[in-house]
Amino acid sequence: LPRALACLGLGVLYVVGNLGLRVAGIAGAWGALRSATDPAQRVAATTAFLGLALPLFVASEGVVWNTIQFGYFGLALLPLWAAPALWARLRQGSSAARICWAVVFAFLALPTTVQTLAWTRFGTVIPKAEVEALAAIKARTKPGSPVLISPFPVPGRVDRGFDGFSPPVYSDESSYVPALCARPSYFSSPLSLAVLRVGDVSRRAEIARLFQTATRAEGDAWLKARGIEAIYQAKPD
Structure with a gap:
């Protein structure tokens, strides 16, 4: 049981750590997966979930980065459902509540954004x-x-x-x-x-x-x- 809980906790940490604000789209993707009316949404949701689940079973000890790359499908597709969920949250409540949620979302997204910009070397830049x-x-x-x-x-x-x-x-x-x-x-x-x-x-x-x-x-x-x-x-x- 302790080992199973540890694996579950690390799995949640892996998903949340890599998805960031995109976790807000998991519920929407699950709804699309169960939908019987939109085949395109079901295909996208299936791809997103497989992109999240498969890396957890093929983790590479030698080259961790290879494992993370398998999660790109989830990273790319979950914003389809995350964006509407976040926007719906920002539209609810008073102006003060909206501002608070906007600040929370900004702080949650900021570390990933800053890290990406800090470590990215654009191929078009020549000294x-x-x-x-x-x-x-x-x-x-x-x-x-x-x-x-x-x-x-x-x-x-x-x-x-x-x-x-x-x-x-x-x-x-x-x-x-x-x-x-x-x-x-x-x-x-x-x-x-x-x-x-x-x-x-x-x-x-x-x-x-x-x-x-x-x-x-x-x-x-x-x-x-x-x-x-x-x-x-x-x-x-």
Whole structure:
């Protein structure tokens, strides 16, 4: 019994902690699940409940974040019923009661909002120094000459990671690099090589030799043979 109660308590904590104000939509979703008149509502409610329940049975000890991701279905769909429930509560009672409820809802939502904004790195934001570096590559290289984007670990830099796992950081191969410097990329990123199937195994080994074992003379000859005039690697944050 104590173990069952502990599991139940942790399950409630998991649901409430991840849903926040969205818990107000659980009752509405349950009503939609039992509805016999709206198939779309039943499908959405079923998906939301499965998204909440399944992670509780497939919790991953090694990578907790993978477990939380299964809950995204509930996070995405429960606002369909949470919003009307919260709005109905705000419309009831006197003006003072409405203000009190609005303050309560704001404080309940604030931690999640602040945390999301604090830790989010928007993909469209590029540091000024990086823009200037890419502009310099454009100015100092001939049109059409490829840019080799280094795929190897930046010395001394690791991701914060989670669960004690801190993988080495690899510089990003992204479309903004060739776009801003107006030069084609040699696609040194292992991910890009795999997706584009441009001799991924042989080219990856080729680039590995260039960065790890080649002498300066061998490296210069390799770059010259391919018309590469610039090697780009993002500076550590």
